[in-house]
Amino acid sequence: MTDVLPPEKQELKVTFRALVRAVGGQEACPGVARYSRHQTYSEFASIEHVEKFAPIDVIADLEAVTHGLPGHPHVTRKLCRMAGGAFVKLPPAEITAVDWHKALAALIEESRDVSMRLLAALGDAATPGIVTASEIEASKMIEETDALISVGVNLREMLKRVVAGDS
Numbered sequence: 001m002t003d004v005l006p007p008e009k010q011e012l013k014v015t016f017r018a019l020v021r022a023v024g025g026q027e028a029c030p031g032v033a034r035y036s037r038h039q040t041y042s043e044f045a046s047i048e049h050v051e052k053f054a055p056i057d058v059i060a061d062l063e064a065v066t067h068g069l070p071g072h073p074h075v076t077r078k079l080c081r082m083a084g085g086a087f088v089k090l091p092p093a094e095i096t097a098v099d100w101h102k103a104l105a106a107l108i109e110e111s112r113d114v115s116m117r118l119l120a121a122l123g124d125a126a127t128p129g130i131v132t133a134s135e136i137e138a139s140k141m142i143e144e145t146d147a148l149i150s151v152g153v154n155l156r157e158m159l160k161r162v163v164a165g166d167s
Contacts, residue, residue: 003050008082010047012075016054017045019074022066033061091150093157103155110148117141 005013023029026041035041035058044054054062054075063073071077077087095103121135122128136142 015078
């Protein structure tokens with residue numbers, strides 16, 4: 001009797017196969033990750049090899065060379081979905097010096113902007129308690145939320161610098 005992988009494990013293999021393709025095929029993988037046999041990468045991607053899955057360090061090495069390509073980071077994104085979440089790439093931090101007052105003011109301002117727009121949509125007489133796509137687009141809620149996330153990323157970087165002893 002042949003072992004059969006459950007569907008979610010088959011999906012992992014298919015996703016790894018897409019990662020291998022993004023790297024340039026199984027022949028390109030040995031130059032990027034630790035296994036020298038290119039067939040090993042094929043086995044990691046094959047549902048016929050039920051016992052073989054790519055180690056996490058191999059996945060990390062392969063995903064590291066696929067930045068900017070469609071689907072990146074392939075396996076990480078799939079694992080996030082399997083865990084009930086989603087991969088969200090944070091914007092880069094944009095700070096030159098630690099200014100706690102300025103960072104706190106920006107956080108409060110962006111949080112207020114998002115909250116006010118959301119509350120306005122929720123209080124709309126035409127659709128009370130509901131936020132519609134047209135309200136989101138008209139009030140630029142997604143853009144405002146992106147700005148809030150950027151401010152949060154900058155604050156996080158400032159905190160990390162203090163912990164690392166850089167500030």
